[in-house]
Amino acid sequence: MDISTFQHFLSTTATELAIKVLASIAFWIIGRWLIGRVVGLMQAAMGRNHVDPTLTKYLGNILAVALNIALVLGILGYFGIQTTSFAALLAGAGVAIGAAWSGMLGNFAAGAFMLVLRPFKVGDFVSVGGITGTVHELGLFATTLVTPDNVMTLVGNGKIFADTMQNFSALPARRVERTAQLAVGVDPIDAIARLRAAVSQIPNVVAQPALEVALLDMNLNGPVIAVRPYCANEHYWQVYFDTNETIVRVAREAGWPAPTPALVSRIIQAG
Template structure:
């Protein structure tokens, strides 16, 4: 065996391998730098269009992961690895992961549609999947909502789209729905007039549309009055509580008796 030839072969092979490793490191560093720049450019373009910041982060994550996979496949191809078989293996692994994580992928897809359709945004007061509160964050797999009692609640994006969505912040004002149960001895027409006048004086109640005060129902206790003022979204709860106080104060000032069930007792004598 020619040791000189073997030594030369090893030297050349080792040198070529070292050069390839250095080139791969350089490709990775430069590729990562380019990926970061591309993601930053995309997010800056979305910010200039005044889109939701969550959408920018969402698309940035997708672009970053996709480009990193392409970069890894390119580096493996540079080393002579058959990338076609690697891509097939990656696709098979993707199918297996997709079958195992179908729920997460469903939430991921629902999140993409949610960011495109925009049924609500961060800061909106909504009711989704039985949870009512203010939207805190829109994520790739779920949203976080802060309920009125200050509890952070997570809801999967798939569940959000599978059920009814109510957005209370889209329109500029809301109607406050309250009722007043009156005694049968109270004139409902006079009561409606008094309550309508009193509710109209509540702070932040809108004049157009005007408060609605009408007889909603008649029952065994007397008249059930619907009291429905309108107000802006930001003053909804304050008007809600002030309306309750106004109803109670109006009933007291008018001297209306409390609604009490009437019991009729018949005594029948047997001969």
Template sequence: MNIDTIQTFLGTTAIDLLMKIGAALIFWIVGRWLISKVVHLIQAGMNRNSIDPTLTKYLGSIITIALNITLVLGILGYFGIQTTSFAAMLAGAGVAIGAAWSGMLGNFAAGAFMLVLRPFKVGDFVSIGGVTGTVHELGLFGTTIITPDNVMTIVGNGKVFGDTVQNYSALPVRRVERTAQLAQGVDPLDAIARLKAAVAQIPNVAQSPAPEVSLLDFKLEGAVIAVRPYTHTDHYWQVYFDTNEAIARVGQEAGWPVPAAHHKVVQA
């Protein structure tokens, strides 16, 4: 190969290849921008028509992937790669690809089933796959959860669909579980009356069903009172902490002593 041949190659083939690569990059950037705009417009239209956010996000994911695949095939066609040959190559490697993607396809199928069965929707507070938090998005392959400590967590749809789902937002209210340990000598019936009055004053406590304040158990320290107000899941932690404060305040105002175990020693 002489200098003239090299110069001819650089002057024709290499420059043409660089131009095609540059054009492909421009197509990719512009195409991705157009895809984001199209998906945004579709989702905005669905939101204006009050379509469920879960369905909106799921369809948005499907449209995004479909348009990205179309964009990639278009760029390959620009380079002269026949899409039919490309598809034949993928079909020839179908066994290996199927083994590698079996889990992803299972997650996709589980997501489709959940979209139909609707065990939860975007915004619900749930416990799924060992993760508790608010549903942010039901994607093609995974469900995005925002945990109470503000951590984004993605759980595979297959794990969600095959595990127990607890939806704390499905019913109007949920119960807050607290207990009050009384000291020996404190009248439990009087304590129940005081705690009922205090819990009823807590903001966002549901009136129906009414708060449950009952004699739960007896211990060496004294009687144990179950304090169980009901509230919407959005106010759960506020009612939880306010109930603790109400128990402490009632005990302080009533002058209850600090609970302590009492043992009676019998001498032979």
């Protein structure tokens, strides 16, 4: 290759290729920026119309993936690559990946069903897939929970949809389950009246459903009183701990003895 041919190559093919590479980089940067803007505008519009945040994030992720694929295909078309054959290749690869990642696709499908059925939303306190926590985000393949000990936990949507789901935030009030073990000799009727009066004064205990204080059981230690106040889910642990403290305080003020197992002795004389 002589100098004139090399110079001609640089002035035509190499220069054209360099321009295409630079243009592709510019298209990628600008395209990514535009995709971010479009997704952000869509999510902002849905937020102004009070659309469920779970649905907003989910649709935003789907739109971002679709626009990024369209951007890549557009850049390949600019380089002169036949995108139809590339799309066919992508479809074939999708089938192979789908067979290998059937679990991931199952998670994706389960996420779509959960958006339709709406068993919970962002901010709800739930128990799903063996994990209990507050829903932080519903993603394409997994749901993110923040557990009560402040640990970010991801649970696959497929596992959630196939398992039992409990939504503690769906109803306006939740029952706190506590018991008071009394000693033998303590009048359970008087104890029920004292505990009912004291527990009803705990902050954030709701009037409806009504507070339940009743004789639950009898054992060797004495009567067992069920103490069951109701409260909103966000006040659950405050009412839980305050109920424990109230039971101890009422027992101390009433002078109830500590419960101890009753011992029955029987003497059998030899005949």
